[in-house]
Amino acid sequence: MKELGNGTVVGILGGGQLGLFLAQSLARLGAHTSVFDPDSQAPALRHTARPFSAPFSEQSRLLAFAEQASVITYEFEHLPVHYLAGLGEHVAKIRPSLKVLEVAQDRLIEKKFLKAGGFPVVPFLELKDGDDLAKLQAFPLPILVKTVRGGYDGKGQTRLNKQADLDSFLPRLKERLSAGEVLVAEQVVELHGELSCIVGRKAKQSFLMPIFENVHQDSILDTTVFPAQISDELRRQVEELSTAIATALDVQGLLTVEYFIVKEASGLKIYVNELAPRPHNSGHLSMQAFNISQFDLLARLLLDLPVGKIEPISNACFAMANILGDCYHDKRLKLEALADAEGLVEILLYGKEEPRPARKMGHLITTGATVDEALTRARAVRLALSGS
């Protein structure tokens, strides 16, 4: 086991809120942190004495960042792998590996990997050339067409509900394919619910976090509750799948697996939706609910510290609600509402200057005797903060 506090520097690629909270967990274990983000206003850059802000293409800066780091991780998966691959001997410091990153940052590679591994995914179709247009027309509606790279929080998605939508989309699609773009069409399933499971992994050992239950609005995570209201059988399936996927990818660090629950004739069935090899928005309430948060877990893995059993601190139920830029009026929240926010156990504001619509500006966590009570309170506090 390494000794801490004597110069261990963890480099974090990406300085958003996930990077900030990871840096805080690392600081609480005595480590130094360094942050690289092309946006000089990124929140985590403010809270490190080793900030690096440059485009990823500026190889000399990226190399300087890599050289001073003992280990490197990332807080979002849309990183230019080719630049990172140019870091020579320092590539070995990156956790999870570039191989994992390549799978998780491309929807098509990800889906193919999952399907090939026998993991349940909803039917999808690769859209690459003219031949694929015919296949798309035979594909059952409704359909979600997504860019294979760079999309998150619903960006780069087109939903086709009926034949007319498809007909009007086809000419544009044809153009995009001709221009060399690759897309993926996904069958839209009717959701009974959504889950996420965060698994940590070091060498061949996996560490599962308790499962979260999520609700998205317009493809952006809206709320999460804990504990997830699911059967033991579903819980077992999610845990097995998450561990198996992390193992198949040989993840060293964190992997978040998002799931759809679909009601089928045979009962509730789960499908893997997406992979994120990093801390995840749906894991925020681990900071309040568990003995080891998702950020603590990753910090321990990166610092080569033992993990132990991850478990809830109490029997309380929790809910997390994202605060998007949409909640702001005149660029501000009605923070006065904090004075009588019932059940509120955490309010985090990420310090981003521009509260654009759909931009994640903060989140809040409430507690309650039941998940419904916690969730009702979370929504009420958010509503009050938005001045409604």
Next chain:
Amino acid sequence: MKELGNGTVVGILGGGQLGLFLAQSLARLGAHTSVFDPDSQAPALRHTARPFSAPFSEQSRLLAFAEQASVITYEFEHLPVHYLAGLGEHVAKIRPSLKVLEVAQDRLIEKKFLKAGGFPVVPFLELKDGDDLAKLQAFPLPILVKTVRGGYDGKGQTRLNKQADLDSFLPRLKERLSAGEVLVAEQVVELHGELSCIVGRKAKQSFLMPIFENVHQDSILDTTVFPAQISDELRRQVEELSTAIATALDVQGLLTVEYFIVKEASGLKIYVNELAPRPHNSGHLSMQAFNISQFDLLARLLLDLPVGKIEPISNACFAMANILGDCYHDKRLKLEALADAEGLVEILLYGKEEPRPARKMGHLITTGATVDEALTRARAVRLALSGS
């Protein structure tokens, strides 16, 4: 109410663990932070993009620090007030005020202030000149003689248990008084227990944290438990006294009040032991146990955010155990013990490089169904970490 994330910079004097955790709470509310510490290795300096490291006497650096800060606070009270007083218009940014700092950093001024205000303190004696030696000889043993300034964690204290101790101490004392030193003699009371209460205050409004119960070893905080095992009547007295003292000092920010519980013929009686106008070691478990930690509370006060009711998140009981340098062998903890640490909900390592005896290196927090269970677990984890 001010808007955050748009350039609010909170300056923190002192970069130890208390400064670091305060900076983390501020970061979680979107604020920028800046840290000033003469020791360039201070933990909090690593986690800010605005570090200042210089002696306090370097007025130009102190001024530069003050100029870029919207508001200034401190994480320890042994600051040279005369240098801070030289900051001109920026003095008004300092919270709590220099007046509070002057009272809290001098044991004699503090005791006189408390006595004059009618707050219960154990009998004490000012030792200034030769005349006071006779008074000391008439003072009931055992006695604790303390320096009036700069002492913390038992530093600068001499305990006189019996007449022989006093006799052998007197010549040295005489010399020190001749050299112009001022000391204070305190009657040693037999402790039934110790408590602390942290009160936040903004304008004329006070915000009380739930009370902690503490145990010291060799004058250094050893363990804290929550909830304190005290009667409602004692709780009421502590709350009233803490609020009254913060009000008398017109504290803007945090005030920690430490109490002795003494068993007297009439029942349990409480005495005020010490004041600290800042977050406090005994408040660490507020990070896990309460909806608003002591650091969150101070952050909200400094950022002019509403506070609301401070309360436990659950019915769980908690214990905190300090990890001193004494727990280290060959400059390391046996961190392998984390793998099966029962009931552990937090382990914090401050990242200090030199694990000297009696130096606070970290702390851990455990939970349990009772405070005894939590405390037993905390001690067991610490023992395991120390390799015993």
